[in-house]
Amino acid sequence: MSDRYDISKVRTVIDKYREPRFDDLISKQFIFLDRYVDDNKDTLDVGSLDGRIGWMILDCLDKKPATLHLTDYTNESVARCQHYVKEQESNFLKTFKLDIYEPDLNREYDTVIMLGNVLNLIYNPCHAGKVRQDGHLTRSLHNAVSLVKKGGILLFDIDLKFSMIENWQNPSQIKYKLRKSFNLDIIDSVMIDYRMHDSMLLCACRRRHDDRD
Numbered sequence: 001m002s003d004r005y006d007i008s009k010v011r012t013v014i015d016k017y018r019e020p021r022f023d024d025l026i027s028k029q030f031i032f033l034d035r036y037v038d039d040n041k042d043t044l045d046v047g048s049l050d051g052r053i054g055w056m057i058l059d060c061l062d063k064k065p066a067t068l069h070l071t072d073y074t075n076e077s078v079a080r081c082q083h084y085v086k087e088q089e090s091n092f093l094k095t096f097k098l099d100i101y102e103p104d105l106n107r108e109y110d111t112v113i114m115l116g117n118v119l120n121l122i123y124n125p126c127h128a129g130k131v132r133q134d135g136h137l138t139r140s141l142h143n144a145v146s147l148v149k150k151g152g153i154l155l156f157d158i159d160l161k162f163s164m165i166e167n168w169q170n171p172s173q174i175k176y177k178l179r180k181s182f183n184l185d186i187i188d189s190v191m192i193d194y195r196m197h198d199s200m201l202l203c204a205c206r207r208r209h210d211d212r213d
């Protein structure tokens with residue numbers, strides 16, 4: 001990994017992400033964050049856990065978002081992110097609770113990020129004990145799109161094994177659905193190989209100006 005994309009500069013990262021099996025995932029996430037998270041933009045991270053994605057943006061890529069909101073649906077994760085916020089960041093960085101399955105947030109962002117398998121964990125009954133209805137994936141992705149300004153960017157990944165549950169069967173079918181049902185244009189995508197698991201599709205999409213929903 002180049003010095004620019006050196007995960008050791010990031011203030012906190014759960015241990016597993018330092019293992020070699022995650023090298024491909026981390027380096028591709030860095031590349032997409034570098035390309036699609038711009039300075040002076042309102043930026044939302046969904047499912048932040050310990051805030052790793054936010055810290056990659058600030059500590060390593062040295063971006064200067066206008067606002068950076070780190071969110072999760074458990075109080076524990078929100079507190080965990082907050083623990084790492086530096087005093088001088090409190091003017092643009094906020095942490096709060098947000099459940100992307102039923103978000104209660106009346107605003108839109110230039111950039112919405114949902115990386116690290118957030119979409120696939122939404123229905124996981126082991127996760128915060130929430131058992132979701134059928135269609136969790138579709139509904140959560142629609143909710144995420146609704147938080148993106150028209151013309152703004154959504155970055156997300158999706159594990160192909162889990163996404164089959166809702167018949168999102170392969171990358172070309174997923175991309176077709178994104179265009180057809182979510183008003184998204186795919187501007188970049190790449191497969192991630194994260195060994196021991198099935199592959200993951202990482203996508204950068206733009207919300208269309210001519211929403212029809």
Ligand SMILES: C[S@@+](CC[C@H](N)C(=O)[O-])C[C@H]1O[C@@H](n2cnc3c(N)ncnc32)[C@H](O)[C@@H]1O
Binds near residue numbers: 049072073074115127
């Ligand atoms: C594997 S972690 C990824 C954390 C972080 N994005 C990263 O890449 O390091 C997935 C996170 O998604 C969160 N999550 C799961 N369902 C969610 C939901 N409905 N709304 C918001 N966050 C959710 C979990 O609490 C967990 O912190």
